[in-house]
Amino acid sequence: MAYKLGELLLKEGLISDSQLKDALNFQKQKGGRLGSILINLNMVTEEDIAETLSKQQRIPAINLSHFEIDRSVLEIVNEQNCRRTLILPVSKIGDTLTLAMVEPTNLMTISEIEFMTGLKVHPVIAPESSIRAAIDKYYGTTSEIEIKKTFEQYGPTGEEESIQFMTEEHELSVNEIEQEAEKGPIVEYVSILIKTAVEKGASDIHIEPYEKKLRVRYRIDGILYEQPEPPYSMKDGIISRIKVISKLRIDEKRVPQDGRIKTRIRLNEGRFKEIDMRVSTLPCLFGEKVVMRILDKEQLRLDLTQLGFESSSLERFQKNIRRPWGMILVTGPTGSGKTNTLYSAISTLNVPDTNIMTVEDPVEFNLYGINQVNVNEDAGLTFASALRSFLRQDPNIILVGEIRDFETGDIGIKAALTGHLVLSTLHTNDAPSTITRLINMGIEPYLVSSSLLLVVAQRLIRRLCSKCKEEAAYPPKVLIDVGFSPEEAKTLKIFKPKGCPVCHQTGYKGRVGLFEVMEISDEIKELIASGTSHSELRRKAIEQGMFTLRKSGLEKVKNGMTSIEEVVRETVKV
Numbered sequence: 001m002a003y004k005l006g007e008l009l010l011k012e013g014l015i016s017d018s019q020l021k022d023a024l025n026f027q028k029q030k031g032g033r034l035g036s037i038l039i040n041l042n043m044v045t046e047e048d049i050a051e052t053l054s055k056q057q058r059i060p061a062i063n064l065s066h067f068e069i070d071r072s073v074l075e076i077v078n079e080q081n082c083r084r085t086l087i088l089p090v091s092k093i094g095d096t097l098t099l100a101m102v103e104p105t106n107l108m109t110i111s112e113i114e115f116m117t118g119l120k121v122h123p124v125i126a127p128e129s130s131i132r133a134a135i136d137k138y139y140g141t142t143s144e145i146e147i148k149k150t151f152e153q154y155g156p157t158g159e160e161e162s163i164q165f166m167t168e169e170h171e172l173s174v175n176e177i178e179q180e181a182e183k184g185p186i187v188e189y190v191s192i193l194i195k196t197a198v199e200k201g202a203s204d205i206h207i208e209p210y211e212k213k214l215r216v217r218y219r220i221d222g223i224l225y226e227q228p229e230p231p232y233s234m235k236d237g238i239i240s241r242i243k244v245i246s247k248l249r250i251d252e253k254r255v256p257q258d259g260r261i262k263t264r265i266r267l268n269e270g271r272f273k274e275i276d277m278r279v280s281t282l283p284c285l286f287g288e289k290v291v292m293r294i295l296d297k298e299q300l301r302l303d304l305t306q307l308g309f310e311s312s313s314l315e316r317f318q319k320n321i322r323r324p325w326g327m328i329l330v331t332g333p334t335g336s337g338k339t340n341t342l343y344s345a346i347s348t349l350n351v352p353d354t355n356i357m358t359v360e361d362p363v364e365f366n367l368y369g370i371n372q373v374n375v376n377e378d379a380g381l382t383f384a385s386a387l388r389s390f391l392r393q394d395p396n397i398i399l400v401g402e403i404r405d406f407e408t409g410d411i412g413i414k415a416a417l418t419g420h421l422v423l424s425t426l427h428t429n430d431a432p433s434t435i436t437r438l439i440n441m442g443i444e445p446y447l448v449s450s451s452l453l454l455v456v457a458q459r460l461i462r463r464l465c466s467k468c469k470e471e472a473a474y475p476p477k478v479l480i481d482v483g484f485s486p487e488e489a490k491t492l493k494i495f496k497p498k499g500c501p502v503c504h505q506t507g508y509k510g511r512v513g514l515f516e517v518m519e520i521s522d523e524i525k526e527l528i529a530s531g532t533s534h535s536e537l538r539r540k541a542i543e544q545g546m547f548t549l550r551k552s553g554l555e556k557v558k559n560g561m562t563s564i565e566e567v568v569r570e571t572v573k574v
Contacts, residue, residue: 005034008056009044019043033103036128046127054125059104061125064088064134073097076117078505079139080226085109088126088134095119100126100134116505118470118498186237189230190245194292195265196227198275203294203335207242209235209287220504221462221511222335239281239288246279253288257281260362261292273298278362295364301340302347308513310547310555316519317456321345321423326453327416329403331428337460337513338425339364339401345423346370346399355394359386360401375401383408391415400424406442413443416451430549431455431518432537435528449520449528457516459549461556461566464495465503472496474564482564483554483573495560512561514552514571519544538574548574 006020015023015038023037030037035049054061069090076097077089086102087109097119101109104123114121126134193216197205202218209215214235216227230238243250246259261277276295281288301307309317320328328345330338343365346356350369361375361383371393373386383400384407390398402425403409416422428434434455438448472494479489497507518524518541527537542548547555553567 005049005052005056008052009038009048012052012055014048014052015043035102039128046129050125050127053104057105057125059123059125062090062100064090064100064126064130069134069138074138075501076119076499076505077113079135081113081116081505082135082139083226085112086128086131087113088131088138090124092119096122098122098124100124100131102126102128102131116497116499116507186234186241189234190238190241194263194275194277195267197292197294198265198273198296199267201299205290205292205294207238207290207292209239209284209289211286214238221506221508222460223462223506235287239290242279242290242292243281246277248279248281254283256283276365278364297365300343300365302344304344304348307337307341307344307515308552308556309515309517310552312545313515313517313547313552316517317345317454317515318348320454320519321349321421323421323453325416325419325421327413327422327424327451328454328456329424329426329434329452330456330458331426331431331434332458333427335460336458337511338458341456341458341513342399342423342425343367346397349397354396356397356399357390357393357395358399358401359383359390360399384411387411387415391420395420397421397423402426403438403441409438409441409443413447413451417447428457430538431457431516431546432534432541435537436534439531445531446529449525452520452528454520455518457518457549459514459570460511461514461553461562461570462506462508463510463512464497464560464562465500465507465509467502467509468498468500468507469495469560470498472563479564481573482568483550488558492558493560494557494564496563496565507563508566512556514549514556514567516547516549516552518546550574 006015006024009015010017010020023034023041023043026037026041027034035053038044039046039049050061053059067090069088073089073092076092077087082088085106088100090098090100092098097113097117099110099113099121101123103109104125110121110123193205197218200218200220202220204219206217206219206224207214208217212232213229214232216229217224218227240250243257243259246261248257248259257280259279261279263275263277265273265275267273274297278293278295280291304314304318320326330341332338346358347367350356350367355371356369357371357373359373359375363372363374366372373381375381375383375386383402383404387398387400387408388411398412398415398420400408400412400422403412412422412424426434426437428437434457435448435452439445474494476486476489479492479494480486484492499505499507503509520528521544523544524537524540527540548571550567550571550573553562553571556562557564557567
């Protein structure tokens with residue numbers, strides 16, 4: 001397309017042969033769109049490009065400054081997509097959305113917007129600068145003035161007082177944290193950053209310094225979304241402010257640091273909400289990256305029946321966590337909900353006649369009636385040393401945050417063999433590969449087969465928004481390829497995301513778990529002891545009724561809870 005555009009500009013007499021050759025050489029060396037290169041080299045104007053593209057593609061060009069776009073139209077496509085692809089919704093008539101674009105021939109962008117909105121896209125051409133200006137006008141800019149406007153939507157000045165930072169012993173207001181942390185734009189920005197993340201249901205806040213910008217992102221339902229950037233001049237102040245309130249050393253920028261923030265936030269509805277946050281800093285090329293993990297007790301679900309287990313898998317899980325001794329492992333990548341599953345299990349078992357002890361790194365939620373210990377490797381308190389001490393504390397149930405090495409695994413298995421129920425986590429891709437991982441750590445196969453009761457592999461996938469999900473039509477071959485039977489493929493009613501203001505135009509709201517529960521039967525014990533392969537263990541487990549992660553996902557597709565795309569993204573067909 002780039003060369004055709006150059007030819008057309010040449011034909012219109014807007015550029016010369018030598019100018020086109022220079023621009024194409026520049027493009028070859030540096031990359032980028034030919035239109036932008038010609039504009040930056042002052043060979044043509046944006047208006048020249050728009051008019052030429054309009055002639056070439058027979059697509060109308062518009063002047064966005066002559067339009068006043070309705071708010072309901074702007075809500076059809078979120079700001080993130082507009083900024084990323086340089087588009088802007090202009091109007092909606094019936095099922096047709098008029099979309100201003102810099103590159104109206106970008107079929108991928110058009111298809112993406114049609115998929116997200118469920119509307120037919122009618123593209124029109126607008127210059128890049130006018131689209132950027134219109135996005136800033138309707139969605140807000142990232143300048144200091146516009147950040148102040150963002151503050152004002154939450155109330156009058158003094159917004160920083162709606163969030164208080166506390167120590168473990170007593171509450172501490174913002175004004176009392178550190179004398180040097182005075183009121184001002186930095187304090188106010190950090191307060192708004194945290195408050196907005198909590199109100200949007202974010203699980204993490206990422207603050208990432210680059211050469212000329214400070215990127216801010218929220219992780220919502222497992223996906224990262226960019227937020228308006230603060231002025232780059234605020235970079236050091238923002239990071240220092242976060243380090244102050246999380247009790248980290250401000251002057252130490254060469255090594256990673258970990259801290260904690262305890263906050264009490266006044267929400268827009270007027271009530272206060274207590275939130276814990278884990279703060280991690282990491283030295284990067286252009287400064288320190290900060291990640292704040294938000295631990296919201298209100299989002300913790302301790303009801304096993306609400307996590308997403310299929311009925312047969314839940315029955316197996318509940319039966320085994322009530323066994324008097326043995327080991328239960330929950331596996332999956334970081335952020336897959338392992339801690340929530342383990343907390344739900346021990347909450348179910350938390351009764352006055354049972355002594356439950358946990359060692360975690362760190363303790364994420366404080367649970368009444370359970371003795372919880374934080375790992376402190378600097379002081380010599382590791383998973384292994386804590387486990388040794390636990391065995392002298394008369395425990396019934398022990399939760400180990402993670403088995404990372406042979407020593408921890410060996411002590412845990414020996415505890416499971418001597419009358420204790422041990423629950424822990426590992427990082428593996430599926431349930432059967434957990435056996436291989438333990439043996440690779442150095443644990444004897446006969447010890448694994450003798451102690452292990454159950455392995456649960458899990459993932460989290462996004463739920464379809466109940467307000468806007470719509471029925472989808474897929475060819476039977478596609479459904480069969482992902483794992484449905486030919487009979488199911490003919491009759492299934494499947495839903496897809498659409499997007500609405502409730503779900504911020506994503507089509508998804510909330511998450512649900514996928515679970516692969518492998519019970520260690522006598523036959524599987526024999527296979528483990530004999531050193532059988534991972535694939536043979538999987539075959540036997542499926543034969544005995546194990547739902548794979550893919551099958552668990554397909555069940556949720558059948559129930560209208562999620563989309564095929566989400567299941568395919570997080571699982572593999574076996």
